[in-house]
Amino acid sequence: MKKEKLNLRDIKPNYKKEHSHDDGHDHGGESSGVKAYTPAIVSFVMLIIGIALDYFDVAFFKDWIRIVWYGIAYLPVGLPVVKEGWESIKKSDVFTEFFLMSIATIGAFIIGEYPEGVAVMLFYAVGELFQNAAVNKAKRNIKALLDVRPKEANVFRNGNIESEPPETVEIGENIQIRVGEKIPLDGILVSEKAFVNTAALTGESKPDTITKGANVFAGSINLESVIEVVVTKAFKDSSIARILDLVQNATARKSKTELFIRKFARIYTPIVVFLAIGVTLLPYFFVDDYVFRDWLYRALIFLVISCPCALVISIPLGYFGGLGAASKNGILFKGASFLEAMTKINTLVMDKTGTVTKGVFKIKTVKAIGWDEKEFMNYLMAMEAQSTHPIAKAILEYKTEEANFKATEVSEIAGKGLKGIVNGKTILVGNKALMTAHNITVVAETETIIESIVLVAIDNTFAGYVVIADELKDDAKETIINLRKIGIKNIIMLSGDKDSITQKVAAELRIKNAKGGLLPEDKLNEVELLKQNPENKIAFIGDGINDAPVLAASDVGIAMGGLGSDVAIETADVIIQTDQPSKVVKAIKISRSTRKIVWQNIVLAFGVKVIVLILGAGGLATMWEAVFADVGVALLAILNAVRLQKMNWD
Numbered sequence: 001m002k003k004e005k006l007n008l009r010d011i012k013p014n015y016k017k018e019h020s021h022d023d024g025h026d027h028g029g030e031s032s033g034v035k036a037y038t039p040a041i042v043s044f045v046m047l048i049i050g051i052a053l054d055y056f057d058v059a060f061f062k063d064w065i066r067i068v069w070y071g072i073a074y075l076p077v078g079l080p081v082v083k084e085g086w087e088s089i090k091k092s093d094v095f096t097e098f099f100l101m102s103i104a105t106i107g108a109f110i111i112g113e114y115p116e117g118v119a120v121m122l123f124y125a126v127g128e129l130f131q132n133a134a135v136n137k138a139k140r141n142i143k144a145l146l147d148v149r150p151k152e153a154n155v156f157r158n159g160n161i162e163s164e165p166p167e168t169v170e171i172g173e174n175i176q177i178r179v180g181e182k183i184p185l186d187g188i189l190v191s192e193k194a195f196v197n198t199a200a201l202t203g204e205s206k207p208d209t210i211t212k213g214a215n216v217f218a219g220s221i222n223l224e225s226v227i228e229v230v231v232t233k234a235f236k237d238s239s240i241a242r243i244l245d246l247v248q249n250a251t252a253r254k255s256k257t258e259l260f261i262r263k264f265a266r267i268y269t270p271i272v273v274f275l276a277i278g279v280t281l282l283p284y285f286f287v288d289d290y291v292f293r294d295w296l297y298r299a300l301i302f303l304v305i306s307c308p309c310a311l312v313i314s315i316p317l318g319y320f321g322g323l324g325a326a327s328k329n330g331i332l333f334k335g336a337s338f339l340e341a342m343t344k345i346n347t348l349v350m351d352k353t354g355t356v357t358k359g360v361f362k363i364k365t366v367k368a369i370g371w372d373e374k375e376f377m378n379y380l381m382a383m384e385a386q387s388t389h390p391i392a393k394a395i396l397e398y399k400t401e402e403a404n405f406k407a408t409e410v411s412e413i414a415g416k417g418l419k420g421i422v423n424g425k426t427i428l429v430g431n432k433a434l435m436t437a438h439n440i441t442v443v444a445e446t447e448t449i450i451e452s453i454v455l456v457a458i459d460n461t462f463a464g465y466v467v468i469a470d471e472l473k474d475d476a477k478e479t480i481i482n483l484r485k486i487g488i489k490n491i492i493m494l495s496g497d498k499d500s501i502t503q504k505v506a507a508e509l510r511i512k513n514a515k516g517g518l519l520p521e522d523k524l525n526e527v528e529l530l531k532q533n534p535e536n537k538i539a540f541i542g543d544g545i546n547d548a549p550v551l552a553a554s555d556v557g558i559a560m561g562g563l564g565s566d567v568a569i570e571t572a573d574v575i576i577q578t579d580q581p582s583k584v585v586k587a588i589k590i591s592r593s594t595r596k597i598v599w600q601n602i603v604l605a606f607g608v609k610v611i612v613l614i615l616g617a618g619g620l621a622t623m624w625e626a627v628f629a630d631v632g633v634a635l636l637a638i639l640n641a642v643r644l645q646k647m648n649w650d
Contacts, residue, residue, distance in 0.1 A: 039076035040125045046073035047118045054115070070114035077125040078105060078118070095269040100303075103273070107300035128316070153184040156228075166218075166235040173231050177222045186238045187229040189214050193414060195224035195389065207389075211414060219545060272613075276303045302616045318601050321641035322594030329649060331587045332561070332575040341556050342574070342591035344537040348488050348584070349527060349550070351542035352495035352505055352516075355560060356476040356581055361394035364451060365467035369443065374400050376464050380456050382407040382422045383429045391452060391468050413437075417455075428457040435462065450500045470501075472508060475582040480509045482585045490536075494523045496546055520546045527553050541576075541584060543568055558584060586649045593647060601637040608633050 050069055053061040061069070085098035101124060108117035152163045154176040161176055166184040169175065174190060177183050183196070189212055197207040198220045207223055210216065216229055218238035280299040284290045319336035326333055333339050353359050368376035377398050382405040384392035407427070410420035416437065417430015428434055432455060435442050440457045442465075451469040455462070483491060493514035495502040502516025515526065527550050530536050540550045543560035548571040551557030559572030560579045569575055576583045615621035 037129060039080075040122060040129060043073050043077045043118060043122050043125065046070075047115060047122060050118075051115055067109075067114065070118055071109070073118045074105070074109070074114075074121060078102075078121040081121060081124060082106075095273065097269060100269045100272060104300075104303040107303050111297050111300045113301075154178070166238075169231055169235065171231055171234060175229050175231060177227050177229060179222060179225060181222055183216050183218055183220045183222060183229065185218050185229070185231045185235055186233040187216055187231045189216055190228040190230050191225075194222060194227045197221040197223055209389075209415065272303070276300075298616075298619055301621070302613065315598055315602065318594060318598035318637070318641045318644075321597065321644035322590055325594075325644040325647065325649075326587060326590050328645070329583065329586050329590070330577040330580075331583050331590070332577060333587075334573050334575075338556055338573040339591045339594050341537075342539070342588055343595045345539045345556060345588065346488065347490040347492070347530060347536045347538045348483060349492045349494055349530070349538060349540045349554065350581075351540075351544065351547050352493055352502055353470065353497055354543040354579075355541050356479070356493075356509065357470045357472055357505065359470060361391055361452070361468045362471050363394060363398055363466055364469040366398070366464070367466075368464040369462060371458070371463050374403075376456070377466075378403045378405040379422050379425070379427055379458060379463075380429060380454070380466065381405070383410065383418050383420055383427050386410045386420070387412075387418065391454065394468050395454065395466060425459050428460075429454060431455060450498075450504050472505070473579075473581060475580055477509060479581040479585060480511065482582070483588075486585065486588060488588070492526075492530075494518055494526055494550075496520075496523075496544075520549050523547070524549045524553055539584075541581065543579075558587070589649050590644070594644060597640055597644060601640055604636060604640075605633045 046069065050061075050066070050073060053069075054066075081098050082102045085096060085102040088094070088096045088098060101120060105117040105120050108114065108120070151165070153166045153169050154161050155164050155169055156174040156176065169185055175185065175187070189210055191212065193209060193211050194214075194216070195207060195209050196216065198217065215232075218235075276299045279302050280292075280295050283295050284292075316336065319339055322339050323333055323336065326339075333342075350356060366373055366377065371379075377395075377400050381396055381398060381400070384395045386407055405422055407420045407422045410418055412418055413430065413434060416434035417428065419429075419434075420427055428438060428440070431453075432442060432446070435455055435457060438457065438460060440460060440462050442455055442462050446453060446455065446465055449465075449467055451467050454466045454468065456464050456466070480491060491511050491513070493502060493506045493509075493511050495505075495514075495516045496518055497516055499516030502514050506512075506514030515522075518526070523546070527538060527540065530538055531553070538554045539556040539558055540547070540554035541558040541560070542548075542551055545567045547559075548567045551559060551568060551571045551573075556574060557572040558574045558576060559568040561569050561575035561577045574587060576587075612621055
């Protein structure tokens with residue numbers, strides 16, 4: 001792919017390149033409603049009417065009228081295939097299924113078997129519709145992908161605040177960010193402090209308090225109060241632009257999967273064509289009463305029989321069944337090629353925050369020293385009620401009896417915590433630096449705690465602590481166990497969160513290989529190292545903007561679609577709508593069952609085809625028998641594919 005200058009205004013959800021029709025050809029994208037089905041419907045109706053007129057031997061339906069009628073029925077479904085065949089020939093790719101179907105059906109018209117010629121193309125068109133329906137269904141079910149790029153920046157200009165596109169803001173200008181807004185550009189904080197959520201960029205599970213002079217990054221969310229930032233980088237050099245540029249480059253390195261029919265057709269088609277030529281010409285040397293027209297007729301019958309419509313329809317039907325089964329289970333594949341790719345996965349790399357953890361804080365441990373736990377928590381909760389920090393919110397979820405504990409004279413000590421009065425007692429709530437500043441000695445065990453910890457002192461005496469941690473998702477442990485059961489032995493965790501926390505979570509899940517404190521580039525480099533071993537087929541599971549480059553670079557990118565970032569959802573090949581990691585196990589099971597059924601359909605279609613081809617070459621089968629054989633195989637393929645909808649994936 002040619003690398004072009006990245007313009008984030010032009011970034012839109014785009015499936016045409018990577019996730020469009022899987023036969024390797026551009027079919028014009030997603031058609032809408034009746035328009036997509038009209039050609040097949042017109043051909044089908046005209047074919048049925050034509051067959052009925054033939055059956056009842058209607059007087060006017062003869063000669064040129066009959067030819068014109070079937071010719072018109074042929075055009076809506078046949079012309080696009082003939083055109084594809086011609087375009088392939090111009091590119092020196094002669095022996096494609098399009099070429100074979102074209103000469104077979106045109107041959108059918110030459111020998112006067114018009115209904116068969118129409119029927120062959122109609123079946124191919126139906127197969128295409130099934131395939132397009134599967135891909136389009138996945139597209140429609142994916143949640144609306146919003147542009148992650150901040151759309152405007154509030155710039156101080158001429159004594160006023162003006163809303164401008166971020167691209168127009170210059171280095172050195174000051175911008176204002178309101179509560180809940182994304183920071184539009186990289187810069188330095190001018191305000192005294194800010195409370196920002198950088199999870200989408202770094203994977204850090206805990207929102208961060210920063211002070212004047214600290215760096216802020218585009219894509220972070222301002223959580224607490226209106227802040228002012230001086231811009232230090234142009235928008236094209238911002239953190240968001242850099243990450244999305246990584247996505248673009250990683251996508252360029254992803255090879256497109258070819259479905260089996262494309263590879264098979266390159267072998268099957270020339271063999272069939274040369275066999276048909278042989279059926280026409282070779283009997284001249286061995287048959288005494290050789291009549292060219294008779295053997296040409298037989299060769300054309302051979303071509304009609306050999307047309308791989310049952311093969312063509314059996315494959316998309318199988319994948320359609322798999323895509324439908326996945327969709328019913330809250331798993332959205334962006335194309336059949338990713339169902340196929342999922343079957344080859346042997347290495348699973350995963351993010352931590354929001355992927356195997358809930359991404360929300362909960363009280364893990366309450367340790368009161370010299371106080372009743374409930375009374376201790378009442379003092380703490382009275383203080384935290386004055387804060388909007390996520391940790392405070394987690395503490396306030398603690399269940400205790402109603403108590404008349406009110407905090408007064410509460411003040412915040414920047415970067416350390418809170419000080420106030422509750423029921424006449426001086427309360428300190430914060431980190432170790434706060435305790436040290438007030439000459440309060442804390443218990444030694446707090447030094448070994450990895451997670452976020454809130455220390456509490458009452459009347460200048462250490463009173464205890466509360467440990468706050470991100471919780472594992474309910475099905476996280478079960479997911480790792482089941483992944484190993486289905487043969488995924490190489491499981492790796494890569495996180496932007498602190499390495500100590502990452503290692504602790506990995507240990508809980510019994511994942512031996514884990515790394516924390518990684519930037520987006522670091523995650524990408526880790527996956528690229530894994531890809532150097534050609535035996536590694538890698539799936540990556542993530543949910544943040546920082547995961548997007550790795551999602552694009554992996555063989556299969558899997559995004560958490562419920563709470564995941566828009567860029568991650570857009571970049572990924574598979575979307576888990578419910579945010580449950582256990583659905584990844586189901587996705588692998590569904591893809592493997594789909595592959596099994598597709599191969600059953602291929603063997604069935606090919607086996608019947610070979611038998612009928614032999615009969616046709618010997619003059620023992622007519623074209624109608626061949627067409628009906630194909631119809632029967634196609635119906636069996638449909639019924640086989642429907643089984644996917646009924647299977648139990650638990």
